[in-house]
Amino acid sequence: MAIRNASSASITTGFKRSKFWDQVTDQPGIPLTGDIGLFAGGGVTGSGSNSIDYITITTTGNALDFGDLTFSNAYFAGCASSTRGLFFGGFNQVASVAVIDYVSLTATGNAKDFGDLLANVYFMTSNSSSTRGIAAGGVSAGADSNVIQYVTIASLGNATDFGDLTVARSSLANGSCGSTTRGLFAGGEASGSASNVIDYVTIATVGNATDFGDLRVTNYGAAATSSSTRGLFAGDHRSTNEIQYVTIATTGNTTDFGDLLGDTYYFSGLSNKTRGVFAGNYNGAGNNVIQYVTIASTGNATDFGDLTTARSLLASCSNSHGGI
DSSP states (O other): OOOOOSOSTTBOOOOOHHHHEETTTTEEOOBBOSSEEEEEOOBSSSOOEEEEEEEETTSOSOOEEEEEEEEEEBSOEEEEOSSEEEEEOOBOSSSBOOEEEEEESSBOOOOEEEEEOSSOOBSOEEEEOSSEEEEEOOEETTEEOOEEEEEETTSOOOOEEEEEOSSOOBSOOBBOOBOSSEEEEEOOEETTEEEEEEEEEETTSOSOOEEEEEEEEEEOSOEEEEOSSEEEEEOOTTOOOEEEEEETTSOOOOEEEEEOSSOOOSOEEEEOSSEEEEEOOOSSSOOOEEEEEETTSOOOOEEEEEOSSOOBSOEEEESSSTTO
16 A cells, blocks of 8 residues: 555654554555544445545545555444454455454554454344444345354454344444443345344343333434444435434433534444544435534534545444444
């Protein structure tokens, strides 16, 4: 990959080859500090790309090139600890895959192989704590899946069965949504119909999901993000601009939060403890818009900047989300 300019406030200098050298490209990665968010893969019509963009969540501005996935991917999901980002499954322009990619969030660089999911799957979602990454739902073997699976983020290896969603479904709200103890999975498509179901799990344990409450309307193709206390679900397949929220520690139905900049779906969200950021859109031509909200308040989204390319069906993660 080409090394981007080093003018960002998130970049420091004076790195050493032994710590930041990218073994895949044989080039030095740019060290990163602060609250970093990644938007990866996706395409104009789901054809997929291997590009990974990064932003500094506490600022505004256009995304910069981070590196490349191991293959061109779309319809997939991401999560992260404070130091490592993971990307689960997806569609490699020919078929669904079981691949898990990972990157270091301490410096720019290309993704490497982490292990495999339990089966080939796309259109899933994920969330995480500081130690465990969870992937749920999706389309596997041509049918909606209820499977929840997990990995230990700091290690390498294949996923392990966690339990089941309350309803098998795909195209759930995409983006990491949860607290340090609880992960949420919202909406999706079940047997060809949109769902309003919100499930939750306790991340540190294993077991089946429990009903949390309902979205305001049935919904798939939305994006999700969270602080440690509040979860947000934005947009949907009807191409609406609605943002809704829940208090993660309780159970119950969503409440209106505000509006996105425009009607948006098949995009992705990430966050730090205070700011939720959404990027992309499936509108026939793709979209490069990045927008943000302050999670603790309610209100409409504000323009953040642009992705390096217009796309949808992308995955995202950050080193400072509500689960860390």
